[in-house]
Amino acid sequence: MPGKREFGNKIRKLRDAKKAIDPKFSLRxxxxxxxxxxxxxxRIENGDxxxxxxxxxxxxxxxxxxxxxxxxxxxxxxxxALQKIIMEKPKMMADFLRKASGISEKDLKKIIKDxxxxxx
Amino acid sequence: MxxxxxxxFKIETAAFKLLGEYSQKFGEVTKPPIPVEExxxxxxxxxxGFDDLPSSLEIPDxxxxxxxxxxxxxxxxxxxxxxxxxxxxxxxxTVAHELGHWQLHKSQILENSNSLFETEQKPAIVCRKISxxxxxxxxxxxxxxxxxMPKQMVQNKWKEIVGxxxxxxxxxxxxxxxxRWGLAEDNQPTVQIAKQLAKIFNVSGQAMQIRxxxxxxxxxxxxxxxxx
Numbered sequence: 001m002p003g004k005r006e007f008g009n010k011i012r013k014l015r016d017a018k019k020a021i022d023p024k025f026s027l028r029x030x031x032x033x034x035x036x037x038x039x040x041x042x043r044i045e046n047g048d049x050x051x052x053x054x055x056x057x058x059x060x061x062x063x064x065x066x067x068x069x070x071x072x073x074x075x076x077x078x079x080x081a082l083q084k085i086i087m088e089k090p091k092m093m094a095d096f097l098r099k100a101s102g103i104s105e106k107d108l109k110k111i112i113k114d115x116x117x118x119x120x
Numbered sequence: 121m122x123x124x125x126x127x128x129f130k131i132e133t134a135a136f137k138l139l140g141e142y143s144q145k146f147g148e149v150t151k152p153p154i155p156v157e158e159x160x161x162x163x164x165x166x167x168x169g170f171d172d173l174p175s176s177l178e179i180p181d182x183x184x185x186x187x188x189x190x191x192x193x194x195x196x197x198x199x200x201x202x203x204x205x206x207x208x209x210x211x212x213x214t215v216a217h218e219l220g221h222w223q224l225h226k227s228q229i230l231e232n233s234n235s236l237f238e239t240e241q242k243p244a245i246v247c248r249k250i251s252x253x254x255x256x257x258x259x260x261x262x263x264x265x266x267x268x269m270p271k272q273m274v275q276n277k278w279k280e281i282v283g284x285x286x287x288x289x290x291x292x293x294x295x296x297x298x299x300r301w302g303l304a305e306d307n308q309p310t311v312q313i314a315k316q317l318a319k320i321f322n323v324s325g326q327a328m329q330i331r332x333x334x335x336x337x338x339x340x341x342x343x344x345x346x347x348x
Contacts, residue, residue: 019161026157027169031202039197042169 005047007075012045014064034059051075121232121245123225123256131259134223135266138163152277153322154268156215160193164222167192170200177241181250184218185243188226189236192243193218209324213264214247220263221245225256268323269331277320278337281313288313289339311338 019025024033031038034056043049051057054077061068072079086093100108142163143149160168173182173196185194195215201208229236229244238244247257279285290311297309310318310325318328332338 016165020165021162023155023158023162026161028157028202037200038202039170039200043171046169046171048171 004044004050004075007051007071008045008047010071010074011060011064014066015045018064030063033063051077054078054080121225121229121256123228123259125255126224126259128262131220131224131262132266132271135220135263136270138219138223139267139270152269152273152320153212154216154270156212156219156268159219160215164219166222168194170195170197172197177243177246179246179248181248182246183249184214184247186218186221186245186247187238187243188222188229189238189244190240193222194243208322209318209327212268212322213324213327216264216267217247217260218245219267220260221247221256224259224263265327265331265334269321269328271335274317274321274331274335274337277317278332281316285337287337287339287343289342291340291342294340308340314338 015025015027015030019027019030023029027042028038031041034041036052036056040049040052044052051074052060054072054075057072057075057077058068058079061071069079086097100111103111138159139149139154142155142159146158146162149155157168160166167190171194173185173194174180177185183196183199186192193215195211195218197203199207199211199214201211225245233244236244245256247260253261275285282288288311293311294309297311301309308329310329314329314332315325317332318325321328329338333340
Protein backbone atom coordinates (compact mmCIF):
# COMPACT_ATOMS: atom_id res chain seq x y z
CA MET A 1 0.00 0.00 0.00
CA PRO A 2 1.68 3.23 -1.05
CA GLY A 3 1.61 6.03 1.48
CA LYS A 4 3.26 9.24 2.44
CA ARG A 5 5.48 7.58 5.04
CA GLU A 6 6.96 5.05 2.60
CA PHE A 7 7.53 7.73 -0.01
CA GLY A 8 9.15 10.08 2.50
CA ASN A 9 11.37 7.34 3.91
CA LYS A 10 12.48 6.30 0.45
CA ILE A 11 13.63 9.74 -0.68
CA ARG A 12 15.19 10.46 2.75
CA LYS A 13 17.17 7.20 2.48
CA LEU A 14 18.34 7.93 -1.07
CA ARG A 15 19.28 11.51 -0.15
CA ASP A 16 21.04 10.47 3.07
CA ALA A 17 23.29 8.08 1.18
CA LYS A 18 24.33 10.88 -1.16
CA LYS A 19 24.46 13.84 1.23
CA ALA A 20 27.12 12.24 3.38
CA ILE A 21 29.60 12.68 0.54
CA ASP A 22 28.14 15.50 -1.55
CA PRO A 23 26.79 18.77 -0.09
CA LYS A 24 24.65 19.17 -3.24
CA PHE A 25 22.29 16.72 -1.54
CA SER A 26 21.93 18.65 1.72
CA LEU A 27 18.33 19.43 2.56
CA ARG A 28 18.65 23.06 1.56
CA UNK A 29 20.60 22.64 -1.67
CA UNK A 30 18.55 19.66 -2.81
CA UNK A 31 15.26 21.49 -2.16
CA UNK A 32 16.53 24.46 -4.17
CA UNK A 33 17.50 22.15 -7.05
CA UNK A 34 14.01 20.57 -7.03
CA UNK A 35 12.41 24.00 -6.81
CA UNK A 36 10.59 23.53 -3.48
CA UNK A 37 11.24 24.93 0.00
CA UNK A 38 13.49 23.06 2.44
CA UNK A 39 10.61 22.94 4.92
CA UNK A 40 8.29 21.31 2.37
CA UNK A 41 10.90 18.69 1.43
CA UNK A 42 11.72 18.02 5.07
CA ARG A 43 8.09 17.51 6.01
CA ILE A 44 7.47 15.23 3.02
CA GLU A 45 10.48 13.15 4.16
CA ASN A 46 9.10 13.08 7.72
CA GLY A 47 5.78 11.82 6.43
CA ASP A 48 3.91 14.90 7.72
CA UNK A 49 2.93 15.92 4.20
CA UNK A 50 1.61 13.95 1.22
CA UNK A 51 3.98 13.36 -1.71
CA UNK A 52 4.25 16.33 -4.10
CA UNK A 53 2.93 16.65 -7.67
CA UNK A 54 4.02 14.00 -10.23
CA UNK A 55 6.24 16.51 -12.08
CA UNK A 56 8.08 17.30 -8.82
CA UNK A 57 8.47 13.58 -8.10
CA UNK A 58 9.98 13.06 -11.57
CA UNK A 59 12.44 15.85 -10.86
CA UNK A 60 13.36 14.34 -7.48
CA UNK A 61 13.89 10.95 -9.14
CA UNK A 62 16.12 12.45 -11.85
CA UNK A 63 18.26 14.30 -9.27
CA UNK A 64 18.57 11.21 -7.06
CA UNK A 65 19.32 8.98 -10.05
CA UNK A 66 16.45 6.63 -9.26
CA UNK A 67 13.51 5.30 -11.31
CA UNK A 68 10.69 7.86 -11.58
CA UNK A 69 7.94 5.30 -12.15
CA UNK A 70 8.81 3.39 -8.98
CA UNK A 71 8.91 6.60 -6.97
CA UNK A 72 5.56 7.67 -8.46
CA UNK A 73 4.03 4.29 -7.61
CA UNK A 74 5.27 4.62 -4.03
CA UNK A 75 3.48 7.97 -3.89
CA UNK A 76 0.32 6.36 -5.30
CA UNK A 77 0.55 8.43 -8.49
CA UNK A 78 1.09 7.78 -12.19
CA UNK A 79 3.13 9.71 -14.68
CA UNK A 80 0.90 12.28 -16.43
CA ALA A 81 2.73 11.37 -19.66
CA LEU A 82 1.34 7.81 -19.35
CA GLN A 83 -2.17 9.11 -18.85
CA LYS A 84 -1.75 11.14 -22.01
CA ILE A 85 -0.70 8.03 -23.95
CA ILE A 86 -3.83 6.18 -22.78
CA MET A 87 -6.06 9.16 -23.55
CA GLU A 88 -4.79 9.33 -27.13
CA LYS A 89 -5.83 5.73 -27.94
CA PRO A 90 -8.05 4.87 -24.99
CA LYS A 91 -9.49 1.58 -26.18
CA MET A 92 -6.37 0.14 -27.75
CA MET A 93 -4.00 1.14 -24.95
CA ALA A 94 -6.37 -0.09 -22.25
CA ASP A 95 -6.71 -3.46 -24.03
CA PHE A 96 -2.95 -3.59 -24.43
CA LEU A 97 -2.36 -2.96 -20.72
CA ARG A 98 -5.04 -5.41 -19.57
CA LYS A 99 -3.55 -8.11 -21.71
CA ALA A 100 0.02 -7.28 -20.67
CA SER A 101 -0.86 -7.43 -16.98
CA GLY A 102 -1.60 -11.16 -17.30
CA ILE A 103 1.80 -12.01 -18.77
CA SER A 104 4.73 -13.20 -16.64
CA GLU A 105 7.45 -10.68 -15.90
CA LYS A 106 10.03 -12.65 -17.86
CA ASP A 107 7.85 -12.73 -20.98
CA LEU A 108 6.92 -9.10 -20.59
CA LYS A 109 10.60 -8.11 -20.50
CA LYS A 110 11.17 -10.02 -23.72
CA ILE A 111 8.16 -8.41 -25.43
CA ILE A 112 9.31 -4.93 -24.42
CA LYS A 113 12.78 -5.69 -25.77
CA ASP A 114 11.38 -6.95 -29.09
CA UNK A 115 9.05 -3.98 -29.63
CA UNK A 116 10.38 -1.46 -32.15
CA UNK A 117 11.59 1.83 -30.66
CA UNK A 118 9.21 4.76 -30.82
CA UNK A 119 9.53 6.76 -34.03
CA UNK A 120 9.18 10.51 -33.63
CA MET B 121 18.14 21.00 32.99
CA UNK B 122 21.07 22.27 35.07
CA UNK B 123 24.38 21.93 33.29
CA UNK B 124 27.92 22.07 34.59
CA UNK B 125 29.68 25.40 34.25
CA UNK B 126 31.97 25.35 31.21
CA UNK B 127 34.63 28.00 30.79
CA UNK B 128 34.53 29.93 27.50
CA PHE B 129 37.98 28.67 26.69
CA LYS B 130 36.72 25.08 26.87
CA ILE B 131 33.72 25.91 24.70
CA GLU B 132 36.05 27.45 22.13
CA THR B 133 38.19 24.31 22.19
CA ALA B 134 35.09 22.16 21.64
CA ALA B 135 34.04 24.25 18.62
CA PHE B 136 37.57 24.15 17.24
CA LYS B 137 37.71 20.37 17.71
CA LEU B 138 34.43 19.86 15.83
CA LEU B 139 35.65 21.93 12.89
CA GLY B 140 38.95 20.02 12.98
CA GLU B 141 37.19 16.64 12.84
CA TYR B 142 35.14 17.81 9.87
CA SER B 143 38.28 19.15 8.14
CA GLN B 144 40.13 15.87 8.59
CA LYS B 145 37.42 14.00 6.74
CA PHE B 146 36.35 16.53 4.13
CA GLY B 147 39.28 18.88 3.68
CA GLU B 148 40.48 21.95 5.53
CA VAL B 149 37.99 24.77 6.00
CA THR B 150 40.32 27.63 5.22
CA LYS B 151 37.90 30.49 4.79
CA PRO B 152 34.44 31.59 5.88
CA PRO B 153 31.54 30.84 5.79
CA ILE B 154 31.76 27.77 8.04
CA PRO B 155 29.73 24.89 6.51
CA VAL B 156 27.44 24.14 9.47
CA GLU B 157 24.93 22.09 7.48
CA GLU B 158 27.71 19.91 6.08
CA UNK B 159 28.97 19.29 9.64
CA UNK B 160 25.48 18.04 10.59
CA UNK B 161 25.02 16.01 7.39
CA UNK B 162 28.41 14.57 6.50
CA UNK B 163 30.35 14.47 9.75
CA UNK B 164 27.74 13.84 12.46
CA UNK B 165 25.17 12.21 10.14
CA UNK B 166 22.26 13.41 12.26
CA UNK B 167 18.62 13.22 11.26
CA UNK B 168 18.20 16.83 10.24
CA GLY B 169 15.31 18.89 8.95
CA PHE B 170 12.67 21.57 9.39
CA ASP B 171 9.38 21.37 11.20
CA ASP B 172 6.59 23.55 12.53
CA LEU B 173 8.02 23.14 16.02
CA PRO B 174 5.55 25.24 18.06
CA SER B 175 2.69 23.03 16.73
CA SER B 176 4.42 19.68 16.89
CA LEU B 177 5.87 20.22 20.38
CA GLU B 178 2.94 22.34 21.62
CA ILE B 179 5.33 24.96 23.03
CA PRO B 180 5.25 28.57 21.78
CA ASP B 181 8.24 30.35 20.16
CA UNK B 182 10.46 27.29 19.62
CA UNK B 183 13.34 27.93 17.20
CA UNK B 184 15.21 24.64 17.44
CA UNK B 185 15.16 21.25 19.14
CA UNK B 186 17.68 18.46 19.69
CA UNK B 187 16.88 14.83 20.45
CA UNK B 188 19.99 13.26 22.00
CA UNK B 189 18.76 9.66 21.99
CA UNK B 190 17.08 9.87 18.60
CA UNK B 191 20.12 11.70 17.13
CA UNK B 192 17.93 14.32 15.58
CA UNK B 193 17.91 18.09 15.10
CA UNK B 194 14.94 20.11 13.90
CA UNK B 195 14.90 23.82 13.07
CA UNK B 196 11.63 25.75 13.06
CA UNK B 197 10.24 26.52 9.61
CA UNK B 198 10.09 30.25 10.47
CA UNK B 199 13.88 30.27 9.93
CA UNK B 200 13.92 28.36 6.60
CA UNK B 201 16.27 30.40 4.39
CA UNK B 202 14.82 28.89 1.20
CA UNK B 203 11.58 30.67 2.14
CA UNK B 204 13.02 33.68 4.00
CA UNK B 205 16.44 34.43 2.47
CA UNK B 206 16.99 37.34 4.86
CA UNK B 207 16.96 34.88 7.79
CA UNK B 208 20.06 33.01 6.61
CA UNK B 209 22.23 34.43 9.40
CA UNK B 210 19.72 33.65 12.14
CA UNK B 211 19.17 30.21 10.63
CA UNK B 212 22.88 29.34 10.57
CA UNK B 213 23.27 30.57 14.13
CA THR B 214 20.40 28.32 15.24
CA VAL B 215 21.98 25.28 13.52
CA ALA B 216 25.33 26.09 15.18
CA HIS B 217 23.52 26.56 18.52
CA GLU B 218 21.92 23.10 18.29
CA LEU B 219 25.35 21.72 17.38
CA GLY B 220 26.56 23.31 20.60
CA HIS B 221 24.02 21.30 22.57
CA TRP B 222 25.05 18.17 20.70
CA GLN B 223 28.76 18.66 21.43
CA LEU B 224 28.61 20.15 24.94
CA HIS B 225 25.54 18.67 26.60
CA LYS B 226 24.66 15.35 24.98
CA SER B 227 26.77 13.13 27.28
CA GLN B 228 25.78 15.09 30.40
CA ILE B 229 22.12 14.63 29.57
CA LEU B 230 22.52 10.92 28.79
CA GLU B 231 24.47 10.31 32.03
CA ASN B 232 22.29 12.34 34.36
CA SER B 233 18.91 11.26 33.18
CA ASN B 234 18.57 7.53 33.66
CA SER B 235 14.89 8.05 33.17
CA LEU B 236 15.25 10.13 30.02
CA PHE B 237 12.73 8.93 27.56
CA GLU B 238 12.53 10.87 24.35
CA THR B 239 9.59 10.77 21.99
CA GLU B 240 8.89 12.65 18.77
CA GLN B 241 6.92 15.15 20.87
CA LYS B 242 9.46 15.27 23.69
CA PRO B 243 13.04 16.17 22.70
CA ALA B 244 15.70 16.43 25.41
CA ILE B 245 16.47 20.04 24.46
CA VAL B 246 14.00 22.68 23.32
CA CYS B 247 15.33 26.15 22.42
CA ARG B 248 12.93 29.06 22.63
CA LYS B 249 13.04 32.66 21.58
CA ILE B 250 13.41 34.27 25.02
CA SER B 251 15.70 36.96 26.30
CA UNK B 252 16.43 35.58 29.77
CA UNK B 253 18.47 32.53 28.94
CA UNK B 254 19.40 29.58 31.10
CA UNK B 255 23.10 28.63 31.37
CA UNK B 256 22.60 25.67 28.99
CA UNK B 257 21.29 28.05 26.32
CA UNK B 258 24.03 30.63 26.92
CA UNK B 259 26.69 27.95 26.51
CA UNK B 260 25.15 26.86 23.18
CA UNK B 261 25.08 30.50 22.01
CA UNK B 262 28.74 30.97 22.92
CA UNK B 263 29.61 27.73 21.10
CA UNK B 264 27.73 28.94 18.00
CA UNK B 265 29.73 32.18 17.97
CA UNK B 266 33.03 30.31 18.23
CA UNK B 267 32.06 27.79 15.55
CA UNK B 268 30.73 30.26 12.98
CA MET B 269 33.38 32.91 13.61
CA PRO B 270 36.69 31.26 14.54
CA LYS B 271 39.20 33.69 16.08
CA GLN B 272 41.95 33.22 13.50
CA MET B 273 39.60 33.61 10.54
CA VAL B 274 38.00 36.73 11.99
CA GLN B 275 41.41 38.27 12.69
CA ASN B 276 42.63 37.44 9.17
CA LYS B 277 39.60 39.04 7.54
CA TRP B 278 39.88 42.05 9.86
CA LYS B 279 43.50 42.47 8.80
CA GLU B 280 42.52 42.26 5.11
CA ILE B 281 39.92 45.00 5.54
CA VAL B 282 41.41 47.28 8.19
CA GLY B 283 45.06 46.68 7.37
CA UNK B 284 46.12 45.70 10.90
CA UNK B 285 44.70 44.27 14.12
CA UNK B 286 44.10 47.80 15.36
CA UNK B 287 40.74 47.89 17.17
CA UNK B 288 38.01 50.20 15.93
CA UNK B 289 36.61 52.65 18.46
CA UNK B 290 32.92 52.52 17.55
CA UNK B 291 31.65 54.99 20.15
CA UNK B 292 30.80 57.78 17.68
CA UNK B 293 29.28 55.52 15.05
CA UNK B 294 27.09 53.79 17.64
CA UNK B 295 25.85 57.07 19.09
CA UNK B 296 25.20 58.48 15.59
CA UNK B 297 23.21 55.40 14.63
CA UNK B 298 21.34 55.42 17.92
CA UNK B 299 20.47 59.09 17.50
CA ARG B 300 19.31 58.51 13.94
CA TRP B 301 17.15 55.48 14.68
CA GLY B 302 16.23 56.48 18.20
CA LEU B 303 17.42 53.25 19.78
CA ALA B 304 17.52 52.73 23.51
CA GLU B 305 20.93 52.65 25.19
CA ASP B 306 20.95 48.88 25.65
CA ASN B 307 19.83 48.10 22.12
CA GLN B 308 23.04 48.43 20.17
CA PRO B 309 22.95 49.27 16.46
CA THR B 310 25.27 47.32 14.15
CA VAL B 311 28.28 49.27 12.88
CA GLN B 312 29.43 49.17 9.25
CA ILE B 313 32.51 46.98 9.68
CA ALA B 314 30.45 44.35 11.55
CA LYS B 315 27.89 44.32 8.72
CA GLN B 316 30.67 43.91 6.17
CA LEU B 317 32.21 40.96 8.02
CA ALA B 318 28.77 39.46 8.71
CA LYS B 319 28.26 39.04 4.95
CA ILE B 320 31.58 37.21 4.63
CA PHE B 321 30.85 34.84 7.54
CA ASN B 322 27.17 34.54 6.56
CA VAL B 323 25.93 35.43 10.05
CA SER B 324 23.71 38.23 11.34
CA GLY B 325 25.27 41.66 11.87
CA GLN B 326 24.38 41.44 15.53
CA ALA B 327 26.18 38.11 16.05
CA MET B 328 29.24 39.43 14.20
CA GLN B 329 29.36 42.60 16.28
CA ILE B 330 29.15 40.65 19.56
CA ARG B 331 32.02 38.44 18.39
CA UNK B 332 34.15 41.46 17.34
CA UNK B 333 33.54 43.15 20.69
CA UNK B 334 34.54 39.94 22.51
CA UNK B 335 37.71 39.70 20.43
CA UNK B 336 38.52 43.31 21.36
CA UNK B 337 38.43 44.44 17.73
CA UNK B 338 35.47 46.76 18.28
CA UNK B 339 35.57 49.03 21.32
CA UNK B 340 32.28 50.46 22.52
CA UNK B 341 33.91 52.75 25.11
CA UNK B 342 36.65 55.30 24.63
CA UNK B 343 39.93 53.60 25.55
CA UNK B 344 41.65 55.20 28.53
CA UNK B 345 44.59 57.37 27.67
CA UNK B 346 47.93 55.63 27.71
CA UNK B 347 46.37 52.27 26.93
CA UNK B 348 47.76 52.27 23.37
